[in-house]
Amino acid sequence: MPTALITGGSAGLGLALTRALSERGWQLIVDGRDAERLRTATAGLPGVTAITGDVTDADHRRALIQAVPRAGLDLLVNNASTLGQLPLPRLSTADLTELDQAYRTNVFAALRLVQLVLPALNRTRGTVLNVSSDAAREPYAGWGGYGSSKAALDQLTAVLAVEEPDLACYAFDPGDMRTDLQQAAFAGADISDRPGPETVAPAVLALLDTRPSSGRYRAAEFVTA
Ligand SMILES: NC(=O)c1ccc[n+]([C@@H]2O[C@H](COP(=O)([O-])OP(=O)(O)OC[C@H]3O[C@@H](n4cnc5c(N)ncnc54)[C@H](OP(=O)(O)O)[C@@H]3O)[C@@H](O)[C@H]2O)c1
DSSP: OOEEEESSOSSHHHHHHHHHHHHTTOEEEEEESOHHHHHHHHTTOTTEEEEEOOTTOHHHHHHHHHTSOTTOOSEEEEOOOOOOSSSOOOGGGOOHHHHHHHHIIIIIHHHHHHHHHHHHHHHHTOEEEEEOOGGGTSOOTTOHHHHHHHHHHHHHHHHHHHHOTTSEEEEEEOOOOSSHHHHHHTTTSOOTTSOOGGGTHHHHHHHHHHOOOSEEEEGGGGOOO
16 A cells, blocks of 8 residues: 655644545555644544654654655655744744744755655655645735745755656645634634635545646646536
8 A cells, every 4th residue: 555654644734635545545654743633633544653743853754754664655745834923924024033943844844854755755656745835926915934935845846856757746735725824824814714624635636646747736726526
C-alpha cells in the first residue's frame, strides 16, 4: 500500500486528507503540535502513525523520517502552516520576528522535509504536494507576510519540479476553507459560508489519481462531482 507523510494532520485540510487516504488503504505518517488533538483526531483511523511535534523542530523532523518505510514514500504533503502575526499586519508594521517564524514553518521546514525524504520519494517516483494559497498570488492588504511565504513555497516547488523530473511536484491552492486558520485570519467573523476542508480532499485525490504535469493547481480545477 502507498505511504504518505502529511504535516498538520490533526485538523483542517490535513485531517480531511488523512481521513480520505486512510479510507483508501494508505499508510500515513501525520503530525501536529497539540498531542491530545492529534491523538483524538487520528484515533481509529486505519494505517495512521501519529507523531506529535513542530515541523520547525529538527528532532521532530528526524522522528517523521524514521517512520518512513524502507520501501519508500509515495507522497509528501507540506500542509502545516502558520499565518504569523495576528491580527494580520500591514507590511509597514509587520513584526520581523513573527515573519521569521512564519517562514520557518511555511517555507524552511517544508524544504527541509523535501530534502530529507527525497531518497524515499525517488524510490517510488513519488509526489510532493506543497499547500499554497491564493494569497501567494493576490496582493491582499495584511497578507504580505503569509502570502510571500506561500509565494516562496510556490517557487521552491516550481524549481524542484525542474530539478527532480521523476517526481510530481505540485503547489496546490485549496481555496478558502472553514478551518481554524481561516477563523484566525477573520477573527470574530462568520465564516460559515466557506466550504469545509472535507470538500477539498476529493480534489487532492483527483490530482493524485490523474498525476498531471508538475505545476501549480487550484482545487477548483479538480471538481469531481
Ligand atoms: N483555510 C483556508 O481558507 C486556507 C486557504 C488557503 C490555503 N490554506 C492552506 O491550507 C493548509 C491547511 O490549512 P488549514 O486551514 O486546514 O489549517 P488548520 O485547520 O489551522 O490546521 C492546521 C494543521 O497544521 C498543524 N500545524 C500548524 N502548525 C504546525 C507546526 N508548526 N508543526 C506541525 N503541525 C502544525 C495544526 O495542528 P497544531 O496546531 O496542533 O500544530 C493542524 O493540524 C495550510 O497550508 C494553509 O496555509 C488554507
